[in-house]
Amino acid sequence: MKEYLDIKDEVQKALDTGKPVVALESTIISHGMPYPQNKEVALACEEIIRQNGAVPATICLMDGKIKIGIDENDLEILATSKDAMKVSRRDLAYALSKKVVGATTVATTMLCASLAGIKFFVTGGIGGVHRGYEKTMDVSADLEELSKTDVLVVCAGAKSILDLPRTLEYLETKGVPIVGYQTDTLPQFFTRESEYPLRLRMDDPAEIAQMYKVKNDIGLNGGVLVVNPIPEEDSMDKNYIDNLIDKAVKEADKAGVHGKDITPYLLAKIVEESNGESLKANIALVKNNAKLGAKIAKAFFD
Numbered sequence: 001m002k003e004y005l006d007i008k009d010e011v012q013k014a015l016d017t018g019k020p021v022v023a024l025e026s027t028i029i030s031h032g033m034p035y036p037q038n039k040e041v042a043l044a045c046e047e048i049i050r051q052n053g054a055v056p057a058t059i060c061l062m063d064g065k066i067k068i069g070i071d072e073n074d075l076e077i078l079a080t081s082k083d084a085m086k087v088s089r090r091d092l093a094y095a096l097s098k099k100v101v102g103a104t105t106v107a108t109t110m111l112c113a114s115l116a117g118i119k120f121f122v123t124g125g126i127g128g129v130h131r132g133y134e135k136t137m138d139v140s141a142d143l144e145e146l147s148k149t150d151v152l153v154v155c156a157g158a159k160s161i162l163d164l165p166r167t168l169e170y171l172e173t174k175g176v177p178i179v180g181y182q183t184d185t186l187p188q189f190f191t192r193e194s195e196y197p198l199r200l201r202m203d204d205p206a207e208i209a210q211m212y213k214v215k216n217d218i219g220l221n222g223g224v225l226v227v228n229p230i231p232e233e234d235s236m237d238k239n240y241i242d243n244l245i246d247k248a249v250k251e252a253d254k255a256g257v258h259g260k261d262i263t264p265y266l267l268a269k270i271v272e273e274s275n276g277e278s279l280k281a282n283i284a285l286v287k288n289n290a291k292l293g294a295k296i297a298k299a300f301f302d
């Protein structure tokens with residue numbers, strides 16, 4: 001396995017000396033945001049993680065290796081490449097054996113982080129049960145990964161491109177704890193609240209770190225999902241964004257987009273239709289998650 005891992009020195013050193021490391025995914029860079037904002041956000045998140053006392057490790061695939069921690073040159077490739085492969089769990093062996101440039105999803109980033117011994121991971125939104133699931137059976141591999149891989153994931157909830165109640169049910173069935181950070185309802189990515197109540201709430205990063213320690217101590221397998229609402233000043237008007245997402249979902253259906261292409265298609269449509277306003281919100285919430293993720297990781301090792 002080691003021959004497939006290319007761990008940056010700084011990251012390896014932090015892992016060896018019991019310092020907090022926070023992983024970041026690359027699908028958000030290659031397939032989630034346009035250039036150059038994708039690159040700017042990736043750099044900003046790494047900086048925020050450092051400022052909050054942890055070492056960042058952006059994860060991707062290059063030259064037949066899983067890169068754990070990248071440099072600016074790698075980032076430029078991920079941010080500009082038109083044919084970076086969106087790599088979910090099922091694509092991982094293929095992408096490594098073919099030595100393609102691979103952007104890792106939440107599922108694959110969790111898996112790779114855990115192979116490297118990283119316990120914390122920050123992203124924007126996770127995949128979930130798609131709307132129209134009854135017809136398509138489209139459930140993101142992210143949920144299955146959360147059920148079996150020991151990584152704590154910080155996100156801003158999920159977008160209503162998904163069937164949110166079914167996503168919550170799925171995670172409950174799979175035994176994934178969802179911790180609302182300073183919230184009692186599932187944050188809906190662009191907005192802070194939703195009508196979907198959460199059962200677990202914690203208001204302090206140290207409390208979350210403590211819970212994660214207990215989970216590890218008792219050998220409970222699987223991830224923890226921490227949902228962190230977008231900052232008040234960056235949140236969008238709920239009606240406006242919900243309507244726009246409804247429209248995008250209908251257009252995707254009409255255009256026959258499905259499978260792994262549907263999430264990137266919807267993300268791009270939403271940015272386009274909102275004239276970039278949604279992108280601003282997206283950037284703000286990812287940075288906000290980077291800060292919380294680093295704080296939890298730091299508290300875990302203190």
Ligand code: PSU
Nearest residue numbers: 027028032105106125127140141260263
């Ligand atoms: N949702 C977002 N932004 C994203 C993604 C999802 O709001 O960037 C990306 C993540 O990488 C996630 C992936 O893991 O899309 C899910 O894709 P799928 O639904 O095909 O599993």
Ligand code: MN
Nearest residue numbers: 138139140259
């Ligand atoms: Mn899918």
